[in-house]
Amino acid sequence: MPGDGSEAPSANRLDTPALGVTLLRIRNIMTGTRTLVRPGRAGAPALTLLELLVVIAIIALLAALLLPALARAKAKGQQAACYSNLRQVAIAARLYMSDYDGGLFHHHEDWVLDDGTQVPTLPTSLSGVTGGGMGNSQAEKPWVIFFQPYLQNRQAGFCPTDRTPRSQVLARDLNAYDGNITDTSQTPPPDSELAIAEAQDLTIESYVLDSIFTHKSARYALEGALYGFATETALGALPNPNIIMFSERNCEALDAPDNAEYGSVEQDDYDTWGGEAALVQWGAGNYGDQGWIRYNRHGQRANYIYFDGHVECLPWSKARFDQFPDHVVRRPLANPPP
Numbered sequence: 001m002p003g004d005g006s007e008a009p010s011a012n013r014l015d016t017p018a019l020g021v022t023l024l025r026i027r028n029i030m031t032g033t034r035t036l037v038r039p040g041r042a043g044a045p046a047l048t049l050l051e052l053l054v055v056i057a058i059i060a061l062l063a064a065l066l067l068p069a070l071a072r073a074k075a076k077g078q079q080a081a082c083y084s085n086l087r088q089v090a091i092a093a094r095l096y097m098s099d100y101d102g103g104l105f106h107h108h109e110d111w112v113l114d115d116g117t118q119v120p121t122l123p124t125s126l127s128g129v130t131g132g133g134m135g136n137s138q139a140e141k142p143w144v145i146f147f148q149p150y151l152q153n154r155q156a157g158f159c160p161t162d163r164t165p166r167s168q169v170l171a172r173d174l175n176a177y178d179g180n181i182t183d184t185s186q187t188p189p190p191d192s193e194l195a196i197a198e199a200q201d202l203t204i205e206s207y208v209l210d211s212i213f214t215h216k217s218a219r220y221a222l223e224g225a226l227y228g229f230a231t232e233t234a235l236g237a238l239p240n241p242n243i244i245m246f247s248e249r250n251c252e253a254l255d256a257p258d259n260a261e262y263g264s265v266e267q268d269d270y271d272t273w274g275g276e277a278a279l280v281q282w283g284a285g286n287y288g289d290q291g292w293i294r295y296n297r298h299g300q301r302a303n304y305i306y307f308d309g310h311v312e313c314l315p316w317s318k319a320r321f322d323q324f325p326d327h328v329v330r331r332p333l334a335n336p337p338p
Contacts, residue, residue, distance in 0.1 A: 078160040079298040082206075082248075083311055085156040089207060089246060090309040092150035093143075102232030104213045105146050107269075108138060111218040112211075114274050122221055129218040139181045140266050141214070144205045148172050159206035161297055164251040167202045169193035198265045201257050207305075208249040208292060209269040212325060217273040219330075226325040235307055235325075244322045246305035250294040253287040261285035267292070272323050275331025279323065280316060295319065295337055 047055070097103060110118035115131030123129055144157045151157075154170040171177040171193040178188040178195070188195040197204050212220070212230040220226040228234060235241040247270070253259055254267050262282050270279060270292040277283055280291040295302050295316040303313050306322070316337040321327045 075161070075298065079303070079313065082159040082161060082298070082303050083313065085159065086207065086246065086303050086305050086311045087309075088151060088153065088156040089147070090305045090311060092147040093245065093305070094309050095150040096147060097232060103229055104143075104209075105141055106229065107141055107211070107214040108136065108216075110134075110216070111221070112215045112271070112273075113218055116271065116274075119218070123218055126219065126222050129222060137184050139178065139184055139186065140268065142177060142204070142266070142268055143209050144268065145171065145174055145177050157205040157207060158203070159248060159297060159303075162203065162206040162249075162251055162294075164203040164255055165201070167193055167197045167204050169196055194266060201255050201265065203249075203251040203255050204265065205268055206249050206251060207246045208267070210243070210245055210247070210323065211269045211271045212243075212273075213245065214269065215271070217271075219273045220325060223326075225328075230307075230325065238325060240327055241307060242322060243307045243325055244304045244319065245307050247292075247319075247323075248294045248297045248302040248304075250290055250292055252294070253290045254292065256287065259285065259287050262287065262292075273330060276320060276329050276333050276336060277331065279320075280337055281333060300338060 093104070108118055110120050110133075111122050112118055113123075113129050113131050113133045115133075117131055117133030117135055119128075119133040144151075144154065148154075154172070158166060169176070169192075174180040177193050179186075179192050181188060188198075190196075193204065196202065210230075211217075212226060214229070216228050217226065221228065226234060226238070230243070235243060249268070254263055255265050256263055261284055272279065278291055279293050280295050282288050282291050293302070297303070298313060301313050301315050302319070303311055304319055304322070305311055312319075320329055320332075320336060324330060
């Protein structure tokens with residue numbers, strides 16, 4: 001009101017745009033951009049292109065921080081699933097041994113030399129165990145089939161982290177697996193699991209069995225490490241029977257079509273008496289830096305079944321000793337994997 005010290009309202013003030021809107025229009029004219037102003041929200045303009053880019057950059061940064069954590073969680077889950085599968089395999093192995101006088105099936109009855117050949121009688125000295133015996137003509141005996149009465153699940157033979165193409169037949173008996181052939185001179189039927197897997201380089205199982213359970217090592221017998229097959233009685237007599245029974249199979253190399261030196265789709269066991277190199281570092285060919293065992297299936301670790309049935313996830317630096325019946329590495333590598 002006049003006289004009370006207050007300023008009279010201007011007649012033009014109602015027709016004058018808000019200062020913020022005016023400045024916004026001036027900025028738009030100068031930058032060549034348009035900003036939409038919603039009715040009734042004159043002071044709240046929409047995001048500019050620069051502001052939108054900043055938001056996108058923040059979201060990308062958060063995603064970059066989150067994705068590795070999600071990948072680690074997924075890998076941990078796959079490792080746990082592998083662990084669970086191996087527990088099933090371990091139980092099946094223990095049940096089998098309980099039903100067969102504490103031992104597994106035998107691949108051969110003769111003594112096996114370092115080169116894989118055999119002799120009917122044990123050599124008298126270590127100089128006779130290096131090689132030169134008779135060749136092996138017996139067909140392989142797949143543990144994944146022999147364990148079926150107890151395992152009841154072929155899927156338990158695969159590690160979720162093993163990304164190699166898998167066999168889709170998944171036989172439950174020897175007839176479906178290889179036609180029940182008994183000699184390597186025989187050819188598996190074309191519709192058998194083994195024939196299809198060999199033709200297409202498919203993985204039959206993700207785990208390999210330590211051969212001391214199905215073979216008699218001449219070297220171990222003469223060295224006093226283990227005489228004959230690794231049975232409950234034989235291992236129970238050892239100072240430390242904490243021996244690895246199953247390791248993770250290096251399917252990427254064993255099933256590779258370009259691994260002429262060491263590849264074998266049907267290979268489901270491994271010999272430790274020949275030395276550490278064959279286990280993790282063949283030393284020749286396209287896969288010379290690898291071996292029978294995939295010791296780094298889960299990061300720098302792998303899962304292993306021990307003779308008593310428990311499963312451990314270990315780096316090779318620890319697992320390598322438990323591969324041998326006396327925990328002494330044969331022909332150790334100068335620079336073994338960590």
